[in-house]
Amino acid sequence: MISEFNRNKVINVVSLDAATLAVHGILDDSIYSLELDFKVRIDDLVCFAVSGRWLRWTTPECPEALKFLAQAEGFCLEPGIDEKIHKIIGRTACRHFANLFIECAYAVRETVKLLHWQQAQADGSELSLKDFLQRGKPQEGVAGATERSTAAANKVEIKADSAAAVAVDGLKEPAKKTAGNAAVGKGGFVIDLHVHTSPASPCASDSVTAMIIEAKRIGLQGICLTDHNYLWSESEIEALRRKHDFPVFRANEIVTEQGDMLVFGFYEDVQGIIKLRELKRRVAAVGGFIVAAHPFRGFLTFGADDIGLTREKAASREMFQLVDGIEVLNGKVTETENGLAQEVAQALKLPATGGSDAHDVSTVGFYATVFTQAVNSEKELVAALHKGNYQPVKFR
Amino acid sequence: MANNILEFSLNRSTSVEPLNDGNLLSICQLRDTFTAAEIRMLVKMPELEIAEISGSFRHAYLDEIEDLNAALQQLLGVRVGAGMLKIIKGLLGEAENLDQVVYMVEEACHGVILHLTKKVLLKAPEDAEAKFAFYANMVKKSIRLYDRCAAFAKGSPLVAELEAEQRAGGER
Numbered sequence: 001m002i003s004e005f006n007r008n009k010v011i012n013v014v015s016l017d018a019a020t021l022a023v024h025g026i027l028d029d030s031i032y033s034l035e036l037d038f039k040v041r042i043d044d045l046v047c048f049a050v051s052g053r054w055l056r057w058t059t060p061e062c063p064e065a066l067k068f069l070a071q072a073e074g075f076c077l078e079p080g081i082d083e084k085i086h087k088i089i090g091r092t093a094c095r096h097f098a099n100l101f102i103e104c105a106y107a108v109r110e111t112v113k114l115l116h117w118q119q120a121q122a123d124g125s126e127l128s129l130k131d132f133l134q135r136g137k138p139q140e141g142v143a144g145a146t147e148r149s150t151a152a153a154n155k156v157e158i159k160a161d162s163a164a165a166v167a168v169d170g171l172k173e174p175a176k177k178t179a180g181n182a183a184v185g186k187g188g189f190v191i192d193l194h195v196h197t198s199p200a201s202p203c204a205s206d207s208v209t210a211m212i213i214e215a216k217r218i219g220l221q222g223i224c225l226t227d228h229n230y231l232w233s234e235s236e237i238e239a240l241r242r243k244h245d246f247p248v249f250r251a252n253e254i255v256t257e258q259g260d261m262l263v264f265g266f267y268e269d270v271q272g273i274i275k276l277r278e279l280k281r282r283v284a285a286v287g288g289f290i291v292a293a294h295p296f297r298g299f300l301t302f303g304a305d306d307i308g309l310t311r312e313k314a315a316s317r318e319m320f321q322l323v324d325g326i327e328v329l330n331g332k333v334t335e336t337e338n339g340l341a342q343e344v345a346q347a348l349k350l351p352a353t354g355g356s357d358a359h360d361v362s363t364v365g366f367y368a369t370v371f372t373q374a375v376n377s378e379k380e381l382v383a384a385l386h387k388g389n390y391q392p393v394k395f396r
Numbered sequence: 397m398a399n400n401i402l403e404f405s406l407n408r409s410t411s412v413e414p415l416n417d418g419n420l421l422s423i424c425q426l427r428d429t430f431t432a433a434e435i436r437m438l439v440k441m442p443e444l445e446i447a448e449i450s451g452s453f454r455h456a457y458l459d460e461i462e463d464l465n466a467a468l469q470q471l472l473g474v475r476v477g478a479g480m481l482k483i484i485k486g487l488l489g490e491a492e493n494l495d496q497v498v499y500m501v502e503e504a505c506h507g508v509i510l511h512l513t514k515k516v517l518l519k520a521p522e523d524a525e526a527k528f529a530f531y532a533n534m535v536k537k538s539i540r541l542y543d544r545c546a547a548f549a550k551g552s553p554l555v556a557e558l559e560a561e562q563r564a565g566g567e568r
């Protein structure tokens with residue numbers, strides 16, 4: 001046997017003094033080699049004195065990443081910190097430094113648990129490590145705040161915020177109204193069928209108001225909100241339609257074990273993951289419509305062509321037996337990936353849609369779907385999707 | 397305390413081995429002060445689907461995972477790629493004693509992606525100018541790299557050409 005790729009990570013944690021830990025992390029793999037050093041206050045898990053070093057990297061600009069590591073100064077390394085490390089260190093510095101940092105944060109939390117237990121033993125406790133950590137939940141609060149309860153709390157906030165975002169809106173409508181909304185334009189009735197908004201989709205950065213204003217400005221005839229596993233209420237959508245005098249529709253981008261699905265005409269609030277087969281059963285029962293979102297969204301550095309994925313192999317995926325349509329123009333994937341989706345849709349004779357997958361105003365309407373007839377309600381949208389009189393288009 | 401003796405240490409190693417039939421065997425192993433764990437997965441190529449998976453997990457203070465291997469079978473058919481963490485977490489659940497298993501499955505998947513990335517990077521020319529062009533072209537081909545790390549950040553020399561093209565496209 002020959003391993004062709006190897007990644008080794010080593011993290012060491014030592015006590016500098018009673019209040020401080022020093023962390024040293026190494027990531028060394030077939031492509032990269034990097035190191036991270038920082039200190040952590042034991043009582044609140046806040047890190048400081050962050051520094052890093054490259055030994056091997058890829059692009060000529062990778063060394064720039066080191067400048068951005070200082071942004072981790074002051075991070076509190078509680079369990080929920082991983083996402084922040086991804087977002088800040090991963091996106092401004094380098095995803096491999098973020099990977100190493102997350103590993104270090106885990107090691108720090110484990111170390112603090114060990115130190116607390118050792119201290120209790122020194123103070124005369126006879127509890128085993130396991131019993132101590134289970135009984136000592138309050139003390140563990142420093143190192144083990146429950147991630148899930150925070151996530152649950154956020155969920156509630158999102159719902160409240162989005163309602164507020166509809167009601168309190170700081171953005172002004174542009175003075176000029178774009179003609180062509182709510183009627184079939186020369187080229188047809190164009191709807192961006194894949195749009196995310198903040199805060200309903202945590203990964204999006206612009207509000208629903210901003211997205212609608214931009215959609216109107218660029219001359220779309222409608223947009224469909226497809227926030228991740230998020231159900232807009234009928235009244236919220238109605239309020240948005242009236243306020244902006246613009247066709248706003250809702251769908252839901254639901255995550256299944258076979259990838260993300262855009263689901264239309266289905267109003268169950270699905271949380272967590274659902275099997276595509278089960279989703280299909282429920283959606284079909286109410287006459288809804290499932291579109292496989294970006295089915296070949298792949299990888300940053302290689303494409304389907306690099307790994308020899310042919311149209312036949314691609315089309316044989318189980319997913320395509322269960323969906324009603326395929327998104328063949330998605331604004332977040334490469335041309336090759338869209339191209340493959342297009343070929344598969346043709347081969348399987350499945351309807352094809354387009355959507356920007358916009359997460360901010362700059363990309364709304366990049367791709368869209370053009371219907372031959374005006375679509376005035378969600379009911380009409382679902383009926384039109386079933387009917388099949390539409391095409392994906394590059395709009396912007 | 398300040399005796400320079402380690403309080404805690406962690407070793408994680410991930411390796412990817414191409415098999416004769418073209419499929420990939422990815423193994424992630426973890427040894428730290430509290431944990432001894434391993435995840436092995438076979439990834440079917442070129443579909444990049446998890447075709448076999450097994451694992452073991454021993455831990456100093458977390459409850460034993462009742463039937464880890466049965467739980468892992470839920471991941472069969474999952475595709476290695478963007479969005480996989482959400483799927484892995486959703487299928488395995490978020491119990492505290494499964495956190496590390498979820499992470500290790502993800503690492504084993506990353507290993508597969510990095511293995512395939514390495515093959516692409518081996519095509520990078522050695523000459524500085526050609527190498528620069530190779531990476532500038534990579535971000536053009538895969539726009540999701542743009543502004544997602546320091547090397548491909550807005551204003552980086554590597555994206556100058558891409559940004560110029562975008563400006564020209566916007567004016568048209």
Ligand SMILES: [Zn+2]
Nearest residue numbers: 194196253357
């Ligand atoms: Zn999306």
